[in-house]
Amino acid sequence: MPGGALHYPLWTPYELYGRVDYVYGWKAWNERNGFTAAQGMMNAFETGLYLVYAWGVLGGSKGEGRKGATVLLVGFAAAVMTLSKTVLYWLNEYYSGFDNIGHNSTFDLILLWIIPNGAWLVFPSVMIFTLGSEIIDGLAGPSGSASGSMKVE
Numbered sequence: 001m002p003g004g005a006l007h008y009p010l011w012t013p014y015e016l017y018g019r020v021d022y023v024y025g026w027k028a029w030n031e032r033n034g035f036t037a038a039q040g041m042m043n044a045f046e047t048g049l050y051l052v053y054a055w056g057v058l059g060g061s062k063g064e065g066r067k068g069a070t071v072l073l074v075g076f077a078a079a080v081m082t083l084s085k086t087v088l089y090w091l092n093e094y095y096s097g098f099d100n101i102g103h104n105s106t107f108d109l110i111l112l113w114i115i116p117n118g119a120w121l122v123f124p125s126v127m128i129f130t131l132g133s134e135i136i137d138g139l140a141g142p143s144g145s146a147s148g149s150m151k152v153e
Helices: 013-020 026-030 035-058 065-095 106-140
Strands: none
Touching: 013 106, 026 035, 035 065, 065 106
16 A cells, blocks of 8 residues: 555556456545455466466466376466456456446546556457366367267257
8 A cells, every 4th residue: 555665666556456446446445445455365376377377388288188188277277267356356346336446537447447447358368268178188188079978969
């Protein structure tokens, strides 16, 4: 928070964001709103998944049998987590009557909330589609049909 020991210089931009979105500002802090802290805990787990995915991809494991499949699955899970968490975040605003962002002008809302937060909908969706397609291709095998005992009708 502004004035805190860690605020300057790393977290200075969040002072503006805390004024745009009260979930990250003094309002939520003073009301002891647990959403921000709960989301932060989920962010830590999600970041761990992305680090495992990046390590696997940069280490060249993405195309190697079981290791590659594991890397794909971890990346897919991380992207689903990001998308789900972001949808929850947007729905929380909708169902609270836009309690944390409704005070903004239309211009500020679009520029400082919708566009930045929209990226957390678009990029994970692309990742889910891309990695999901690779997972399906791997499960379908060279013939294009489901392998093993799975039968899709």
